Amino acid sequence: MPADNPAGLGWVAIIRLGLVQAAIGAIVMLATSLLNRVMVVEYTLAAAIPAGLVAWHYAVQLSRPLWGHGSDRGHRRTPWIVGGMALLAGGALLAVRATTLLPDSGWLGGALAILAFTAIGAGVGAAGTSMLALLASGVAPQRRAAAAAVTWTMMIAGIVVAAGTAGALLDPFSEARLTSVANGVALSAFALACLAIWRLEPAIAQDFSLQERGEVPGFGAALREIMQETAARRFTVLIFVSMLAYSMQDLILEPFAGLVFGMTPGESTSLSGTQHGGVLLGMILAGVGGSAFAGRLPVDLRVWIVAGCAGSGIALAGLAVAALAGPGWPLTANVFVLGFCNGVFAVSAIGAMMGLAGAGEKTREGVRMGVWGAAQAIAFGLGGLSGAIGVDIARRIAAQDGAAFQLIFAIEACLFILAAGLALQATRRESANRMGVASA
Numbered sequence: 001m002p003a004d005n006p007a008g009l010g011w012v013a014i015i016r017l018g019l020v021q022a023a024i025g026a027i028v029m030l031a032t033s034l035l036n037r038v039m040v041v042e043y044t045l046a047a048a049i050p051a052g053l054v055a056w057h058y059a060v061q062l063s064r065p066l067w068g069h070g071s072d073r074g075h076r077r078t079p080w081i082v083g084g085m086a087l088l089a090g091g092a093l094l095a096v097r098a099t100t101l102l103p104d105s106g107w108l109g110g111a112l113a114i115l116a117f118t119a120i121g122a123g124v125g126a127a128g129t130s131m132l133a134l135l136a137s138g139v140a141p142q143r144r145a146a147a148a149a150v151t152w153t154m155m156i157a158g159i160v161v162a163a164g165t166a167g168a169l170l171d172p173f174s175e176a177r178l179t180s181v182a183n184g185v186a187l188s189a190f191a192l193a194c195l196a197i198w199r200l201e202p203a204i205a206q207d208f209s210l211q212e213r214g215e216v217p218g219f220g221a222a223l224r225e226i227m228q229e230t231a232a233r234r235f236t237v238l239i240f241v242s243m244l245a246y247s248m249q250d251l252i253l254e255p256f257a258g259l260v261f262g263m264t265p266g267e268s269t270s271l272s273g274t275q276h277g278g279v280l281l282g283m284i285l286a287g288v289g290g291s292a293f294a295g296r297l298p299v300d301l302r303v304w305i306v307a308g309c310a311g312s313g314i315a316l317a318g319l320a321v322a323a324l325a326g327p328g329w330p331l332t333a334n335v336f337v338l339g340f341c342n343g344v345f346a347v348s349a350i351g352a353m354m355g356l357a358g359a360g361e362k363t364r365e366g367v368r369m370g371v372w373g374a375a376q377a378i379a380f381g382l383g384g385l386s387g388a389i390g391v392d393i394a395r396r397i398a399a400q401d402g403a404a405f406q407l408i409f410a411i412e413a414c415l416f417i418l419a420a421g422l423a424l425q426a427t428r429r430e431s432a433n434r435m436g437v438a439s440a
Helices: 011-042 048-074 078-101 106-138 141-170 175-197 201-208 219-227 230-248 253-261 265-289 299-328 331-357 365-398 401-439
Strands: none
Touching (some): 048 365, 106 365, 141 175, 141 331, 230 331, 230 365, 299 331, 299 401
């Protein structure tokens, strides 16, 4: 960190926060990837069931601004992070139990599943929002984008490690093996997060001083301030559209691999790990090549958002072709490219988000990150649910798995191209504004 900002977070502290992100990603992978695949393929449940549960956990995350505002007013993030991680891990363990009950005890399994995914959503909201607020408020402004890239890269690395480990240990599949593997992932991730955050915040406690922007406003006043900012509104729309496209394939990729390409649970889980490995590489490239580590915000990053969205659209068009081509298609390579382009887009968007987080006159980082997190949650919930329901409907109408998945992948590709257009338009407006200021 720069010498004139001794209270700010250094790289070791940033990496420790990245470990918290890695722990969150590892546990969420269980619910949104592994359990989704088991419900649809092994238990032959409708894809809409796990999609609805995942959508519900995103709906619960609409409370993110409240979590962020609470940590703003309390001037302490650590209790919210640890409490959220406890909720997240407990919810994941309960979700595994609910999954094993669904085939034989639908009502009991369903009730437990709703409770479990409520806890998962609340845990992600509390821990994730408070962690991002700690990052935004504790890191020097010129390093916020770099810190976002580091922590998100570590989150994807956590998903890759958890998915790869779970995939290797799940075969041959059994309920006992599923429970054992899931318990190990959830409890290990919770322990890692607690160790990473331990005694980290007191070193930067002065970053939450009320002297710079005065007393933290009430929740309603904070929301009004954010929504009155043109840049914040436009960025919210961009986040929603791009994350809607990003999330539509999230719940159907593993069932697609199982139904169309005949992959086992372990193989499809490993395929998910391959995708996230591509995301990891894309994030690293965007973080360096997009000058995120030099702290130039947010125009340069929007150019990378355009590139990431356009590339993701092309990769999804490839999956649409794969849906009809079948096992002869290079699925692993296609999924890796999709993940790579998703990573380029994601780290660029996160870097821009971090740069705007501290822009409020009175509002703090917690509530601002909560608002954008809520927009992302809405998009993720709608995207995952619409993707899964769309596949179910298309499979019934077309009576062919390949044609059903092809339609959904094509829709996702179009949404990503739309998001690229929005990002390009925002870049042009920003450039025009700068030229106008310069000429004046």
